[in-house]
Amino acid sequence: MSAQSHLGRQRTTWLIFIGMCVFTFINLTPLIWAVLTSLKDPRDAFTIPPTIIFEPTLKYHIQVWTENDFVFYLMNSLIISAGTVLISVPAGSLAAYALSRIPRRSSGPILTALFTIRMFPHMLLAIPFFVMGTFLNMIDTYPLLILALVAINQPFTIWLMHGFFLEIPRDLDEAAAIDGCSNWQAFRIVILPLARPGMTVAALFSLLLSYNEFLFALVLTGTDTKTLPVAIASFGGEDISSWSLSAAGAIGIMLPIVVVMLLLQRHLVRGLTAGAVKG
Amino acid sequence: MASWQRGLWLFFLPSFGLLAVVLLWPLGYAIFLSFFDYYLGSGERTFVGFANYIDLLTEARLWNSMWTTIIIAFGSVAVEFVVGFALALALYRLHSSAKIFSVLLFLPHIVTPVVAALFLKWMLASNWGFVDATLLTFNIEPPDWLGSPVWAKVSVILADAWVFTPLVMMVLYAALQGLDTTLIEAAQIDGASSWNTLRHVIVPALIPAIIFVISIRLMDVFRFFDLIYVLTGGGPGTATETITIYTYQLGFRMLEVGKASALGVITLIVVAMLLLTINRSLNKAYRGGDR
Numbered sequence: 001m002s003a004q005s006h007l008g009r010q011r012t013t014w015l016i017f018i019g020m021c022v023f024t025f026i027n028l029t030p031l032i033w034a035v036l037t038s039l040k041d042p043r044d045a046f047t048i049p050p051t052i053i054f055e056p057t058l059k060y061h062i063q064v065w066t067e068n069d070f071v072f073y074l075m076n077s078l079i080i081s082a083g084t085v086l087i088s089v090p091a092g093s094l095a096a097y098a099l100s101r102i103p104r105r106s107s108g109p110i111l112t113a114l115f116t117i118r119m120f121p122h123m124l125l126a127i128p129f130f131v132m133g134t135f136l137n138m139i140d141t142y143p144l145l146i147l148a149l150v151a152i153n154q155p156f157t158i159w160l161m162h163g164f165f166l167e168i169p170r171d172l173d174e175a176a177a178i179d180g181c182s183n184w185q186a187f188r189i190v191i192l193p194l195a196r197p198g199m200t201v202a203a204l205f206s207l208l209l210s211y212n213e214f215l216f217a218l219v220l221t222g223t224d225t226k227t228l229p230v231a232i233a234s235f236g237g238e239d240i241s242s243w244s245l246s247a248a249g250a251i252g253i254m255l256p257i258v259v260v261m262l263l264l265q266r267h268l269v270r271g272l273t274a275g276a277v278k279g
Numbered sequence: 280m281a282s283w284q285r286g287l288w289l290f291f292l293p294s295f296g297l298l299a300v301v302l303l304w305p306l307g308y309a310i311f312l313s314f315f316d317y318y319l320g321s322g323e324r325t326f327v328g329f330a331n332y333i334d335l336l337t338e339a340r341l342w343n344s345m346w347t348t349i350i351i352a353f354g355s356v357a358v359e360f361v362v363g364f365a366l367a368l369a370l371y372r373l374h375s376s377a378k379i380f381s382v383l384l385f386l387p388h389i390v391t392p393v394v395a396a397l398f399l400k401w402m403l404a405s406n407w408g409f410v411d412a413t414l415l416t417f418n419i420e421p422p423d424w425l426g427s428p429v430w431a432k433v434s435v436i437l438a439d440a441w442v443f444t445p446l447v448m449m450v451l452y453a454a455l456q457g458l459d460t461t462l463i464e465a466a467q468i469d470g471a472s473s474w475n476t477l478r479h480v481i482v483p484a485l486i487p488a489i490i491f492v493i494s495i496r497l498m499d500v501f502r503f504f505d506l507i508y509v510l511t512g513g514g515p516g517t518a519t520e521t522i523t524i525y526t527y528q529l530g531f532r533m534l535e536v537g538k539a540s541a542l543g544v545i546t547l548i549v550v551a552m553l554l555l556t557i558n559r560s561l562n563k564a565y566r567g568g569d570r
Contacts, residue, residue, distance in 0.1 A: 017373060017376065020373065028383065029402070030387075030401075031386060031390075048412045048416055050416075095291050101284075121550070123542075124543030125302070126531075127526075130530070131308070131536050147301045177283045183289070187290070214392060232393060254391065
């Protein structure tokens with residue numbers, strides 16, 4: 001390559017870099033704006049032009065978690081997410097392990113079926129859950145929402161864990177089998193310790209999924225089990241007079257997710273593409 | 280070994296048992312319900328055969344919501360694909376600083392969808408929202424982002440793009456990183472321009488990932504609910520009422536659960552047909568165009 005074209009390449013790379021900086025900044029404006037709003041007093045929030053420099057206050061962040069029921073909603077969210085993960089991840093891991101060990105001609109159709117389930121509109125599931133919940137008097141209880149979330153979580157968990165189990169060499173199970181281990185012993189003693197990091201990743205993803213879920217939470221919960229997304233939607237969606245307060249609530253809901261995401265960073269692509277890269 | 284292999288099937292029991300109870304049974308029940316005139320408020324249930332389906336398919340509101348869904352689906356997936364692909368290529372080119380950009384660009388995607396919708400709603404709020412306040416500073420009269428039928432659709436498309444472009448970007452970026460670099464280098468040595476390298480080397484190699492991400496996005500747009508519910512609630516009027524929002528209105532506002540189930544089944548059939556067509560035509564275009 002000639003020196004000139006090398007210089008040209010360098011320049012293009014710089015242009016791309018600057019372009020990316022600008023794009024990223026514009027792309028993050030809604031987030032930055034929400035953070036600023038949550039730190040503003042109303043007199044700074046309702047101005048033309050928008051106020052960028054002001055005296056920040058944490059008043060609303062404190063108020064939203066102390067004077068409203070947000071702590072209660074957070075507890076609901078945590079109970080429901082934890083319940084979902086505790087059911088979904090163990091069951092899904094067992095199935096995923098078996099899936100990674102049976103012949104491809106049997107596992108292929110099962111994986112395709114799981115992928116097809118992804119296609120089902122959630123509405124189609126929400127209606128029967130709502131009708132049955134009404135019959136069984138279970139609307140506004142934890143178990144109903146947990147079961148609904150397990151239903152949408154399970155295919156995803158199996159899919160993700162399947163990828164992790166494929167990476168654990170089959171020789172290990174075969175050696176265990178030759179040594180006389182049953183399937184269960186081989187899984188528990190040999191495979192499970194190796195699969196633990198993968199299970200943590202799957203658990204965190206399921207946790208995110210359930211924490212963020214809105215539709216089922218909206219129709220299946222009531223005053224006793226309302227989760228954070230439902231609470232903030234009704235709180236912040238209506239009028240903008242309590243703008244700073246809702247913004248503070250929204251930011252608060254977002255923070256734990258950002259932390260989980262930083263933990264998951266290395267696995268993020270894989271969680272989202274389980275299947276794209278590996279086929 | 281054969282019996283050891285057979286023992287593995289027991290491992291499926293808990294998961295498939297769960298799926299049967301919480302997924303297949305409710306789905307079957309929904310299909311069953313779709314043949315009844317069932318108003319949940321009074322609890323009266325009468326078998327009506329296909330009447331719900333016929334009612335729906337002859338109704339203007341359904342076709343209106345179907346068109347809205349298609350416009351929003353294709354609009355947002357087009358934006359997401361073009362921007363996402365461009366970003367993925369940029370990340371691929373930058374490699375050293377790609378990591379920090381990918382984390383920052385990914386933020387909108389991991390935020391709770393409802394919260395993301397609120398952020399955007401506050402941006403677009405008339406008068407005091409960031410966009411309007413900025414435009415008004417320069418004496419530009421802003422359009423009514425969420426209140427006019429056309430702009431509300433545009434806003435919903437952009438909102439969907441804001442949340443989901445990062446996903447498309449990440450999938451394509453991961454696929455790019457998996458590419459065989461010798462192919463690209465060979466093309467460059469042969470004197471191919473960047474555009475030709477992109478078109479004849481990179482894109483064909485990415486086809487599986489592209490099909491995957493477009494399919495996933497299309498089926499998700501069809502069932503996506505949170506963003507539109509918070510942003511416009513289907514309004515103004517029914518300007519942004521997608522099939523999903525309409526199903527929600529039918530089932531949970533009017534409590535017509537039979538008819539709502541029928542609409543759910545129709546949605547499922549539409550999505551399935553759409554995906555089949557897309558997969559087939561993309562596959563064909565790629566195989567046919569290459570030879």
